[in-house]
Amino acid sequence: MASFPYADDYPVHRTLPERGESRAEILAMMADLASREDPTWETGQCSGTMYCGDHEHYDFLNQAFSHFSHVNTLQRDMCPSATKFEAEIIAMTLDLLGAGGLTGTPAGLITSGGSASIAHAVLAYREQNAGSIDRPNMIKPETAHPAFDKAGHLFGVEMRIAPVDPQSAQVDLSWVRDHVDANTVALIGSACNYGYGTIDPITELGELALELEVGLHVDGCLGGFILPFGRELGYDIAPFDLSVPGVTTMSADTHKYGYALKGTSVLCFADRALRNSQYFYLPDWSGGKYCSPGMDGSRSGGLLAATWAAMVQLGRSGYRDYAHQIFETAAAMREAVRSHDELRIIGSPSFLFSFTAPDFDVYHVNDFLRTRGWRLNGQQYPNALHMAVTRPQTRPGVVERWATDLADAVDYAVAHAGDAAQSGAIYGGVAGGPTAETDDLIKFFMADMMDQQQSIPD
Ligand SMILES: Cc1ncc(COP(=O)(O)O)c(C=O)c1O
Numbered sequence: 281m282a283s284f285p286y287a288d289d290y291p292v293h294r295t296l297p298e299r300g301e302s303r304a305e306i307l308a309m310m311a312d313l314a315s316r317e318d319p320t321w322e323t324g325q326c327s328g329t330m331y332c333g334d335h336e337h338y339d340f341l342n343q344a345f346s347h348f349s350h351v352n353t354l355q356r357d358m359c360p361s362a363t364k365f366e367a368e369i370i371a372m373t374l375d376l377l378g379a380g381g382l383t384g385t386p387a388g389l390i391t392s393g394g395s396a397s398i399a400h401a402v403l404a405y406r407e408q409n410a411g412s413i414d415r416p417n418m419i420k421p422e423t424a425h426p427a428f429d430k431a432g433h434l435f436g437v438e439m440r441i442a443p444v445d446p447q448s449a450q451v452d453l454s455w456v457r458d459h460v461d462a463n464t465v466a467l468i469g470s471a472c473n474y475g476y477g478t479i480d481p482i483t484e485l486g487e488l489a490l491e492l493e494v495g496l497h498v499d500g501c502l503g504g505f506i507l508p509f510g511r512e513l514g515y516d517i518a519p520f521d522l523s524v525p526g527v528t529t530m531s532a533d534t535h536k537y538g539y540a541l542k543g544t545s546v547l548c549f550a551d552r553a554l555r556n557s558q559y560f561y562l563p564d565w566s567g568g569k570y571c572s573p574g575m576d577g578s579r580s581g582g583l584l585a586a587t588w589a590a591m592v593q594l595g596r597s598g599y600r601d602y603a604h605q606i607f608e609t610a611a612a613m614r615e616a617v618r619s620h621d622e623l624r625i626i627g628s629p630s631f632l633f634s635f636t637a638p639d640f641d642v643y644h645v646n647d648f649l650r651t652r653g654w655r656l657n658g659q660q661y662p663n664a665l666h667m668a669v670t671r672p673q674t675r676p677g678v679v680e681r682w683a684t685d686l687a688d689a690v691d692y693a694v695a696h697a698g699d700a701a702q703s704g705a706i707y708g709g710v711a712g713g714p715t716a717e718t719d720d721l722i723k724f725f726m727a728d729m730m731d732q733q734q735s736i737p738d
Pocket residue numbers: 393394395396425427470472473474499500501502533
């Protein structure tokens with residue numbers, strides 16, 4: 281039981297309480313738990329995940345959410361506001377991502393997050409070709425997010441994995457060309473990818489897609505709401521959005537650098553026919569004629585309201601200012617890495633970066649950084665550490681702390697080069713865990729970890 285969260289401080293509910301508990305006590309407990317957990321990122325030492333990191337902004341979004349939290353967006357006659365928020369979020373995102381000059385009819389779909397947007401893109405390409413292709417495939421750079429593999433698994437679309445150049449960490453275009461066949465429905469590029477923050481050559485992928493007459497999805501889940509402002513500010517970022525000829529869909533997560541609450545993302549389509557291809561209809565169901573735009577049925581109007589509120593309140597200048605701070609902070613943090621000959625930054629990243637250590641296991645660096653409160657993400661093949669710079673890192677003193685702690689961590693790693701490191705590569709978790717086991721053992725370990733997170737307390 282000791283491992284069950286907060287079991288020492290609060291009663292564990294194994295059954296529904298017979299008599300309801302007081303609202304005040306419930307809220308007091310939640311405030312206590314949140315106040316214990318927030319300091320893990322408030323220091324600015326946690327990679328990614330808390331994109332805005334500003335409690336005033338969160339309070340504002342929570343107020344917006346509260347007006348519509350109880351509303352089900354399925355019942356549009358009761359909440360035309362949901363149509364207003366949804367349509368305007370899509371319009372603003374399409375505009376931001378270069379849909380303005382397109383000749384087709386650009387369209388969008390709001391989903392529950394990046395993985396869901398990617399899943400819907402994969403589904404749309406499958407459905408668009410359903411009449412002519414039985415066994416569709418798509419080609420993704422190895423560095424593209426596992427959400428593509430998951431979607432392929434769910435929807436029966438084969439994911440062909442293109443290698444990336446080890447220096448640039450960008451997709452190998454000739455491999456892609458060689459592996460397109462009559463069953464290929466779309467190519468994939470990232471702007472930018474999760475692991476290294478590098479952007480695939482989208483213009484060249486677009487040319488290939490047009491030549492070979494296949495779709496092209498750009499995964500801007502991470503970059504979609506920050507890279508446009510980076511380009512506007514003059515950072516060296518190649519074109520990556522819907523304005524690039526050949527790009528047919530692009531995902532961009534409002535719940536990341538869009539600074540909205542967790543639970544929304546926008547999937548943009550260069551043409552609405554592709555979006556409409558994945559709608560689900562059941563016209564002859566006894567419960568009534570059924571149609572849904574995405575995988576969800578009921579959805580809370582609160583999330584649409586909060587997302588709309590974040591976008592409209594920040595405006596272009598707000599996003600631009602945040603992007604500027606983040607790009608400058610990322611550059612300063614990278615400089616600290618570059619000041620150590622032992623470390624190597626992978627590729628040419630922008631606002632997130634990853635580094636490895638050719639002569640020792642970089643997980644030693646992480647072992648030490650963890651003792652100083654840093655929470656970086658571990659990666660593998662090669663072992664590397666990833667830092668997605670968000671607003672908490674832009675606070676005063678964080679870059680200086682990074683430089684000092686990193687220098688001490690490199691000293692520690694050099695001194696412990698012969699030992700086994702403790703850290704490992706677990707996506708979305710603190711970088712700790714098994715490092716050199718076989719795939720079967722790792723699957724066992726991960727299944728066990730999932731199981732523990734869902735299990736009933738004894
Ligand atoms: C590039 C990229 N694509 C997709 C995703 C998946 O997004 P989500 O976790 O919202 O499902 C992520 C998540 O970090 C990402 O970085």
